[in-house]
Amino acid sequence: MLQKTVDFLCEEIRDKLGDFKPQIGIVLGSGLGELADEYCDLAIPYSEIPGFETSTVSGHKSRLVFAQIDGKNVVMMQGRFHYYEGHSIHKVVYPIKVMKKLGVETLILTNAAGAVNPAFSPSDLMLITDHINNLGVNPLIGPNDDEMGERFPDMSEVYTPELQELTLKIADKLGIDIQEGVYMASTGPTYETPAETKLARILGADAVGMSTVPEAIIARWAGMNVIGISCICNSAAGINARTLSHEEVIHAANVAKDKFKSLIKGIIKAL
Numbered sequence: 001m002l003q004k005t006v007d008f009l010c011e012e013i014r015d016k017l018g019d020f021k022p023q024i025g026i027v028l029g030s031g032l033g034e035l036a037d038e039y040c041d042l043a044i045p046y047s048e049i050p051g052f053e054t055s056t057v058s059g060h061k062s063r064l065v066f067a068q069i070d071g072k073n074v075v076m077m078q079g080r081f082h083y084y085e086g087h088s089i090h091k092v093v094y095p096i097k098v099m100k101k102l103g104v105e106t107l108i109l110t111n112a113a114g115a116v117n118p119a120f121s122p123s124d125l126m127l128i129t130d131h132i133n134n135l136g137v138n139p140l141i142g143p144n145d146d147e148m149g150e151r152f153p154d155m156s157e158v159y160t161p162e163l164q165e166l167t168l169k170i171a172d173k174l175g176i177d178i179q180e181g182v183y184m185a186s187t188g189p190t191y192e193t194p195a196e197t198k199l200a201r202i203l204g205a206d207a208v209g210m211s212t213v214p215e216a217i218i219a220r221w222a223g224m225n226v227i228g229i230s231c232i233c234n235s236a237a238g239i240n241a242r243t244l245s246h247e248e249v250i251h252a253a254n255v256a257k258d259k260f261k262s263l264i265k266g267i268i269k270a271l
Helices: 002-017 034-038 089-102 161-174 194-203 213-221 246-270
Strands: 024-028 042-045 063-069 072-078 106-115 125-133 178-185 207-209 225-235
Touching (some): 002 042, 002 089, 024 034, 024 089, 072 089, 072 246, 089 213, 106 246, 125 213, 125 246, 161 178, 161 225, 161 246, 178 213, 178 225, 207 225, 213 225, 225 246
Parallel strands (some): 024 072, 024 106, 106 225, 178 207
Antiparallel strands (some): 125 225
């Protein structure tokens, strides 16, 4: 059903956009939505978009925001909907397909994550170099849309190497310290147990979270360039003795928001 409606939906959105054609898409994670408040030429609530869901998570405003940033046409998801909220994996990635159909060529994925690497600290930014799908599901299961992507897509370089280099250069130019690492996605909504944190580290993860991987898979399948950036908002269970909470996540994202916005704006300007 979603596959059949994406083209019709995009036509409805284009009618509202006029000549505006987005080139860059951004998915703003928990506590990172302020960029969309700063730049907003047109905002469409998810509740008004067929096939979109309203997020139930604090820190997600549930709007599709269109704006010009440094002369580039940008569409931003001000909040995402998650697999753990009870949505099918196909609904979770539906907005990425819509972005592709609207003309988006480069997708910037952001999230709030927990550090598995003990060298990372809350409010650090981490450039995602690769990911581990621990969700137990893949968004490409089911009939394939051959017009958008091939049946068996290569995932050797999900996160575009040239854009990783660009991101590091921009961070260096802005004086922003940025970590690099592998992101592992699990379903949530529980945080990891200490044993699961240990397993994640053994598997090669540097940070853990509950999103991003399905979106990255769909974007890569659809031929989009992908940048992934995590805001490290806490240490995963077992790294220290603290109790984990979503309030801590939002607090750390607020601490990091200025450098996060500077980095994203720098990337957009350089693209």
